[in-house]
Amino acid sequence: MREENKTEIIVAPDHRLRLTADPVDLTFDNVAELVEKMFAVMQASDGIGLAATQVGINKRVIIMDVDHIGAYDDSSSIKHGKFVMINPTITERSGEARWKEGCLSVPGFSEDVTRSLEVTVTFNDETGEKRSINAGGLLAACIQHEIDHLDGVLFIDHISLLKKDIIVKKLKKFKKKGVLILGSSGVDM
Numbered sequence: 001m002r003e004e005n006k007t008e009i010i011v012a013p014d015h016r017l018r019l020t021a022d023p024v025d026l027t028f029d030n031v032a033e034l035v036e037k038m039f040a041v042m043q044a045s046d047g048i049g050l051a052a053t054q055v056g057i058n059k060r061v062i063i064m065d066v067d068h069i070g071a072y073d074d075s076s077s078i079k080h081g082k083f084v085m086i087n088p089t090i091t092e093r094s095g096e097a098r099w100k101e102g103c104l105s106v107p108g109f110s111e112d113v114t115r116s117l118e119v120t121v122t123f124n125d126e127t128g129e130k131r132s133i134n135a136g137g138l139l140a141a142c143i144q145h146e147i148d149h150l151d152g153v154l155f156i157d158h159i160s161l162l163k164k165d166i167i168v169k170k171l172k173k174f175k176k177k178g179v180l181i182l183g184s185s186g187v188d189m
């Protein structure tokens with residue numbers, strides 16, 4: 001096993017999860033390899049969304065694989081739930097919805113979080129093409145959660161301080177004991 005090529009998910013608390021990610025320069029940066037690694041690590045851990053921040057890459061790239069989506073763009077309705085979003089920005093939001101959220105960087109915990117019900121997000125897809133979609137449902141929550149990661153924000157920042165403290169303390173204890181909560185400990189590539 002070549003450790004230097006191991007892609008692992010960073011678990012909170014960790015200062016790397018608090019960084020603001022840099023925009024991807026599409027004329028210079030090739031993110032294909034990063035995206036491939038991110039999908040592998042997300043699928044190995046049964047996740048539905050992942051930000052590059054969570055694998056220690058400080059670039060504005062998020063991926064999602066959401067089953068129950070409500071999404072459409074200008075040309076046609078979207079049938080799949082797999083998205084790669086480079087430099088995503090939310091341009092419109094409406095309504096409110098509460099979702100029980102989890103996070104691969106906060107393994108073993110989930111809490112209700114209030115998000116916008118629907119969002120319009122503009123991004124570059126994996127081919128570099130500029131796109132804009134309207135999303136609702138779980139996909140909308142996931143997009144907001146993943147963009148938060150790019151700004152150093154975790155879902156536990158949106159819950160009560162008391163609950164957050166308890167979760168962070170438990171995560172610290174698990175880390176000290178070396179307890180692995182997730183089934184996966186990264187993927188070799």
Ligand code: QAP
Pocket residue numbers: 045046047048049050099100101102103104106107108109138141142145181182
């Ligand atoms: C973000 O989260 C999300 O604790 C994606 O033991 C989740 O993929 C946004 C996971 C829900 C909106 C709603 C967490 C897997 C995966 C765990 C995830 C775990 C195993 C979390």
Ligand code: CO
Pocket residue numbers: 102103104105145149
């Ligand atoms: Co997360």
